[in-house]
Amino acid sequence: LEPLSQPRRGSAATSRILSLFFLILFGGTVYILKVMGVLHPENIFAFLEAHWIAAPVLFLFIFVVMTMSIIPTLPLNLGAGFFWGPVWGSILTIIGATIGACCSFLISRHIAADYCRYRFRNTLWSWLSREVEIKSWKAVAFVRMNPAFSTGVLNYFFGLTPIPFRTYCWSTAVFLTPPSILIAAVGHLVGWGALNGECIDLFRDVTLIAIA
Secondary structure, three states: OOOOOOOOHEEEEEEEEHHHHHHHHHHHHHHHHHHOOOOOHHHHHHHHHHHOOOOHHHHHHHHHHHHHHHHHHHHHHHHHHHHHHHHHHHHHHHHHHHHHHHHHHHHHOOOOOHHHHHHOOOHHHHHHHHHHEEEEHHHHHHHHOOOOOHHHHHHHHOOOOOOOOHHHHHHHHHHHHHHHHHHHHHHHHHHHHHHHHOHHHHHHHHHHHOOO
């Protein structure tokens, strides 16, 4: 990946401002909803029961937007496991993460390619780009399973590589599945443990199982 001869400082500044704006907006919205009691588990469960079709659609929309905005989606993954259970929570998370990743990929490849090339101009990304060109989906598997790489940033990076869109989509879905299932399961267990006042015992049991 070669850097642009003239870095687009105005675009970079605009991007940072927009990211900060959406982050503040999201945080403020969450805070207001929490103060109003909307985010109380009982209210959320009532909403899910009353809107069993609209609620998952709304969740997917929020998940996709957060993924494209490079906002960590771990709380959503945990929440999906808690409110929908480990099975459906995992399915919703995988769908949302895959759609968000594919949208980011297409933006990077077809809309903001020049800006993204400027952002991914250092040695590490150049090395990873060559690895993707040689190993294709195997490189996707490596970075998806490696917590050292930011998932949201990777979505834009892959749009600059020669990997085919179809290969990127299926490999992303496949290799995001294991961590999504694990996190949804943890959200389900810890969430119910917290509601039942068993959080300490639950963390102790999980730790003992992990050590064993």
